[in-house]
Amino acid sequence: MRAPDQAPPHDLPAIAADLLARLRARHPRVHCVTNAVAQHFTANVLLAIGATPSMTMSPAEVEHFVRGSGALLVNLGTLDDERRRSMTLAADAAMAAGIPWVLDPVKVDRSAFRADFARTLLTKAPRALRLNGGEFAALADAPAERDAIRDFAQKKSLTVAMTAEADIVSDGNAVVEIRNGHPLMTQVTAMGCAESAVLAACLAVEADPLLAASAALLAYNVAGEVAAERARGPGSFGVEILDALYNLDAAALRQRAKVS
């Protein structure tokens, strides 16, 4: 584990390249209880970075699948009744087994019902929280800014990865800012959901959640920049980002990284 100071990791591109190498060597299984719209794209993103997706959400077997996994993602989109039961079972199983898990509290800013459910899940010790600015503001009752994000991370003993034009990652001590990515990433559905899955995959191969989260966001957004250069619109972009993640290397990460 890194020392608990406020300095960001000093060579994030190299760390991200190293995490990708671990994923491609170990193929950790990431169990996802995620929304119906995002399942297919999320599975393909996980495969493209070297991880192994599993996605069952039957309450009868979700705990079993979580226990054998390297990390868990819980994503609140399309929150039907059975999925909600499975999320609780999955988070409890991960907490009990010490398996790192990521909460993606989709649209908690649009629904009090979701915000309440997300707050309950936050008591089950997620390792990281990946969300956008509006969702952070709703959940933390604070603006989506560096200090508030660090304070919330500290108070909840987790790592926050708030994604926007400039992403902010904090483990409650250090704060990392990443300014990579491309506007086409907002024109394809499930891009944020799949980014949370990449974060979960990195937690499966890296014990320090600040490094795992920062590297995940850097790799994903650099791949987005590479893909955008080849795309003619959101359709080809959705294809190109899978190819870009699959082919991503240390050189592209180093050349493109905008980290502070």
Place this chain on the structure above:
Amino acid sequence: MRAPDQAPPHDLPAIAADLLARLRARHPRVHCVTNAVAQHFTANVLLAIGATPSMTMSPAEVEHFVRGSGALLVNLGTLDDERRRSMTLAADAAMAAGIPWVLDPVKVDRSAFRADFARTLLTKAPRALRLNGGEFAALADAPAERDAIRDFAQKKSLTVAMTAEADIVSDGNAVVEIRNGHPLMTQVTAMGCAESAVLAACLAVEADPLLAASAALLAYNVAGEVAAERARGPGSFGVEILDALYNLDAAALRQRAKVS
């Protein structure tokens, strides 16, 4: 609102270009209670035309999501129990709030169970009905021809958009015929489902349902023609149509439109 005569809109390509401009400026949210196969592609089509998709179907929150939306789509494919409850709640919420909504009665010609459910939904004042010829015949107990379509639209006080090689749109007064599109559109799943979502998006920015429906079908089918010219099969076609919708402009609409 247009005068209630039988003349079709005289410059549909310009109207369609104007509606696309409104979508790209306003990004209306379109809530979709749609089938599991179509969710991902439908969300990407909505994003490609400038709209914002939301897709939750939990009975606990679907009404809330409908109330804040610009339009609703209800699509009967993969009709499981929870989805069916959500469709009723969603349609009731849209009717109560005066939010325009589109019914896509998928495969009512294959199942009496679906036809009954569709008839119940028709009593909840959908603004438009998007379906194919077989589905129209089953629901209206009449052939899928101009006069029968206009009569059914008038009787039910809605706009019918019947899609086939030659699409027929009627609000019960005017009848518009559109002969655009490409055979590859039938080789990709969820193309019709996503077309209904485009219609819903147009209803969110245009009060006249005949104009909204006609413009939606024209834009979608012209994009299909552009995509087919770049595609080598149904895989690349499914990608190219998203790019084509994203890049669609007034010139392509004007040059290709076959409207009468």
Place this chain on the structure above:
Amino acid sequence: MRAPDQAPPHDLPAIAADLLARLRARHPRVHCVTNAVAQHFTANVLLAIGATPSMTMSPAEVEHFVRGSGALLVNLGTLDDERRRSMTLAADAAMAAGIPWVLDPVKVDRSAFRADFARTLLTKAPRALRLNGGEFAALADAPAERDAIRDFAQKKSLTVAMTAEADIVSDGNAVVEIRNGHPLMTQVTAMGCAESAVLAACLAVEADPLLAASAALLAYNVAGEVAAERARGPGSFGVEILDALYNLDAAALRQRAKVS
């Protein structure tokens, strides 16, 4: 029907080309009760080979949809409660009506719950079983090798299609080995699930399950090789394989087939 000897079909490429021609002429409907991750890709694969997918899983109508279909696929991925009920209803309806059906027992090697359910489904006379080596070993309690596969097929009166680098197909008498395909096929989600759907489609147009299964696996894996030559990664591969299936012809099958 072929004579019950152990000789493999002597011109499988020609047989596969003939089956593709039948699919493209007849468009048989294949009903799929399959997992949420695979539904969209599976539907597109079926359309690309000329079949017509249907995917509803409501217990209220699944039997009706099975009865009118040419073949059924039951795939155990994402095994939620309603889907499980529908699988039982669908398999019973297929057995009663004599409609050929394929069981894809996804991840039975990871979950005793699934293995038990798969064993129950095996009593409902599936025409074929498509699975990987680990799944075969769990279900048959035997190694995934030629003799054990032939014995299991004979004992259960069905055709086994075990897919791996070298696929093994047996109807309990003859054994066919197919060594086509490409590593990128393992980097895209739902590739195996969709292969099972192709097998089901071939059963809808060919009464001999050994021929149907062998031709399906050959066609799918040759298309994978063609697609891999055009792809730059798993994203473009997932698009190219749909185009390759759509354009697959006798010449490509003949040139590339590695069958013994």
